[in-house]
Amino acid sequence: MSKIYVGNLPFSATEDAVRELFSAHGTVDSVALINDRDTGQPRGFGFVEMTSNSEAAKAIQTLNGFQMGGRALKVNEAQAKTERPRRW
Numbered sequence: 001m002s003k004i005y006v007g008n009l010p011f012s013a014t015e016d017a018v019r020e021l022f023s024a025h026g027t028v029d030s031v032a033l034i035n036d037r038d039t040g041q042p043r044g045f046g047f048v049e050m051t052s053n054s055e056a057a058k059a060i061q062t063l064n065g066f067q068m069g070g071r072a073l074k075v076n077e078a079q080a081k082t083e084r085p086r087r088w
Helices: 015-023 053-063
Strands: 002-007 030-035 042-050 074-077
Touching: 002 053, 015 030, 015 042, 015 053, 042 053, 053 074
Parallel strands: none
Antiparallel strands: 002 042, 002 074, 030 042
């Protein structure tokens, strides 16, 4: 499975809309759009997991810079999550 970072999403974007966009390039296993933990409002980015690395690479190449809701998407391979110090 390949995890893709999708940034600069319009705040009105839904998981279904993102799934539909990426499905044109391969099999989408999951979509997760990130919301602010305090306000619950969308943060404008999320992650897409695709079944194959080749499909993910094709989606990244095709959709990076793609206009969605008037915003140019930033699409690239997701980086491994790093530990961050907790905020108090």
